[in-house]
Amino acid sequence: MTENARTAPGAVRTVACVGAGVIGGGWVAHFLGRGYRVVAWDPAPDAGSRLRGLVASAWPALESLGLAEGASTANLRVADTLADAVSEADFVQESAPERLDLKIGLLAEIDAATPEGVVIASSTSGYSMSEMQVGARTPGRLVVGHPFNPPYLVPLVEVVGGARSERWAVDWASDFYRAAGKSVITMEQELPGFIGNRIQEAAWREALHMVAEEEATVEQIDLAMTSGPGLRWAFFGPCLTFHLAGGEGGMAHMLDHFGPSLKSPWTRLEAPELTAELRDRMVAGTDEVVAGRSTAELIAQRDRRLIAVARALEEVEREEAAERAGGQA
Numbered sequence: 001m002t003e004n005a006r007t008a009p010g011a012v013r014t015v016a017c018v019g020a021g022v023i024g025g026g027w028v029a030h031f032l033g034r035g036y037r038v039v040a041w042d043p044a045p046d047a048g049s050r051l052r053g054l055v056a057s058a059w060p061a062l063e064s065l066g067l068a069e070g071a072s073t074a075n076l077r078v079a080d081t082l083a084d085a086v087s088e089a090d091f092v093q094e095s096a097p098e099r100l101d102l103k104i105g106l107l108a109e110i111d112a113a114t115p116e117g118v119v120i121a122s123s124t125s126g127y128s129m130s131e132m133q134v135g136a137r138t139p140g141r142l143v144v145g146h147p148f149n150p151p152y153l154v155p156l157v158e159v160v161g162g163a164r165s166e167r168w169a170v171d172w173a174s175d176f177y178r179a180a181g182k183s184v185i186t187m188e189q190e191l192p193g194f195i196g197n198r199i200q201e202a203a204w205r206e207a208l209h210m211v212a213e214e215e216a217t218v219e220q221i222d223l224a225m226t227s228g229p230g231l232r233w234a235f236f237g238p239c240l241t242f243h244l245a246g247g248e249g250g251m252a253h254m255l256d257h258f259g260p261s262l263k264s265p266w267t268r269l270e271a272p273e274l275t276a277e278l279r280d281r282m283v284a285g286t287d288e289v290v291a292g293r294s295t296a297e298l299i300a301q302r303d304r305r306l307i308a309v310a311r312a313l314e315e316v317e318r319e320e321a322a323e324r325a326g327g328q329a
């Protein structure tokens, strides 16, 4: 396999999205909003209408954030076959169900049908590309491009290759996602859960333990995060946040001061047993927090809030840039 001779990352026109559920549909909305032509394929009989519904519900959010020139829902084509979907693609994003046998077979099929040199990325959250690329004829162009939900509003994509992926494909995918408006982490090694989900999983396990032990309710856990650490994590992350917890002494003082308490039993981290009782308690507690809102209502509320946070951060960053420019003048 040679380097992608067809298209430079910044010159991509057509993206194929294979699998168009929650994440695939979110990718379709993102790429359409960025002005790409998108060809989607999904074997479900109602996939086309479901996908158009998902794009229609995401579109107001994308419009309010600002569409790329030429962006239109009319640039979506739903193909009847996988081979048709990928035949004219400059890039392929696979977002099929999270089953290893399915991913291995599907990625081999996509690889066989996609023009030579075109990069193929999988949205998988749980499998490594090393496990998934074993059936492909040209595995060098297969990489993971792991998004966060919804891909049209949460910018992060974690890019990583497998044992048989080639460097150029990892770099090409990273450059393409950047050109498509994403915030990209190119990982140098495969890591179960990648980065974002490993951090999220630690908090999730502790939340489940606290509910299982009746130490906290679902409502208290969500409020603790949204009114507390979650607010800071939208812009500084856990490390810079703790740097400030060390005052003028910064991270060094913070570690010297609070280091010994790392050993105190604040967290359990081992996953709790997901008993029927814990499952039911989580579901009942979540129902209370949801308080009758439909999933569509919740998605609309989430999207408005994500946009509000993104806008507020953009404004602060613009002000800071203007202040810096003023200071240099």
Ligand SMILES: NC(=O)c1ccc[n+]([C@@H]2O[C@H](COP(=O)([O-])OP(=O)(O)OC[C@H]3O[C@@H](n4cnc5c(N)ncnc54)[C@H](O)[C@@H]3O)[C@@H](O)[C@H]2O)c1
Pocket: 018, 019, 020, 021, 022, 023, 024, 041, 042, 043, 044, 047, 094, 095, 096, 097, 098, 102, 106, 123, 124, 125, 126, 146, 147, 148, 149
């Ligand atoms: N849901 C999330 O928050 C999230 C986040 C990041 C990554 N992911 C990953 O994205 C992928 C898709 O997850 P999802 O949540 O969108 O699932 P989903 O069930 O919502 O969608 C899967 C879609 O794939 C279709 N499909 C079934 N068989 C297929 C096949 N053989 N080929 C192509 N499509 C097929 C289904 O009809 C469905 O529309 C998974 O690998 C998952 O790990 C999910």
